[in-house]
Amino acid sequence: MGLLSCVTINNEWDIVKARQLGRECARDVGFSTVDQARIATAVSELARNIYLYTDSGQLCFEQISHTEQKGMTLVSLDDGPGMDDISQMMEDGYSTSGGLGTGLPGVKRLVDQFDIQSEKGKGTEIRAVKWTR
Amino acid sequence: MRIPILKLHNYLLISIQTEMDDNTAIQFQEDLLSEIHRTGASGVVIDLTSVDMIDSFIAKVLGDVVKMSNLMGAKVVLTGIQPPVAMTLIELGVHLQNVPTALDLEQGLLKLRQELGE
Numbered sequence: 001m002g003l004l005s006c007v008t009i010n011n012e013w014d015i016v017k018a019r020q021l022g023r024e025c026a027r028d029v030g031f032s033t034v035d036q037a038r039i040a041t042a043v044s045e046l047a048r049n050i051y052l053y054t055d056s057g058q059l060c061f062e063q064i065s066h067t068e069q070k071g072m073t074l075v076s077l078d079d080g081p082g083m084d085d086i087s088q089m090m091e092d093g094y095s096t097s098g099g100l101g102t103g104l105p106g107v108k109r110l111v112d113q114f115d116i117q118s119e120k121g122k123g124t125e126i127r128a129v130k131w132t133r
Numbered sequence: 134m135r136i137p138i139l140k141l142h143n144y145l146l147i148s149i150q151t152e153m154d155d156n157t158a159i160q161f162q163e164d165l166l167s168e169i170h171r172t173g174a175s176g177v178v179i180d181l182t183s184v185d186m187i188d189s190f191i192a193k194v195l196g197d198v199v200k201m202s203n204l205m206g207a208k209v210v211l212t213g214i215q216p217p218v219a220m221t222l223i224e225l226g227v228h229l230q231n232v233p234t235a236l237d238l239e240q241g242l243l244k245l246r247q248e249l250g251e
Binding site for chain 1: 156
């Protein structure tokens with residue numbers, strides 16, 4: 001489909017890198033400034049989860065299109081510990097790290113499609129799709 | 134990267150103009166509290182006009198620094214939150230309740246004066 005660009009998340013500066021690349025990609029697709037902020041924020045949350053909970057992972061951005069519509073897919077890939085209970089992770093206010101617990105449910109609200117696959121001991125893959133209006 | 138903190142009479146003024154990574158945010162928290170302690174400032178304005186994104190971590194750091202400053206006896210007002218940032222924060226689920234805000238620096242200083250009864 002579209003151009004795929006990735007950032008490897010090893011430390012907290014990579015979170016900023018991912019955020020900037022995500023915003024750049026969103027601008028290229030033609031998202032409004034509000035949607036650019038939504039995407040940059042979603043990227044930041046996903047990247048921080050990789051940084052906090054796994055040794056290393058990747059965030060990738062892909063430009064996509066469907067008939068007249070243009071969009072962008074955010075893919076978060078890690079080989080971390082996986083999630084015990086995805087539904088618990090998706091609850092507002094649930095956090096194991098002393099954060100606000102808004103990360104994943106918040107990201108879901110910021111995008112149009114959201115899908116998590118996680119296997120204990122193997123890792124987690126999150127795909128989030130946002131379409132232009 | 135450190136965020137400059139300016140003193141104006143009994144106020145401290147901060148304009149955040151850098152892309153905030155986690156370390157910069159935590160460093161800012163420490164720097165602001167020690168500046169309040171050092172100068173005896175009674176009010177603080179943190180201007181976010183140039184900030185184009187606030188995620189849950191930065192929001193937590195900002196919300197915490199407001200509460201920490203209050204504990205020390207200084208009032209803090211956040212100003213200049215841009216429309217896309219306000220929309221994104223609420224959708225994300227971050228409400229920053231009980232954090233005083235104002236439209237811009239000017240309104241922020243007015244609000245501080247009122248709250249401090251000056």
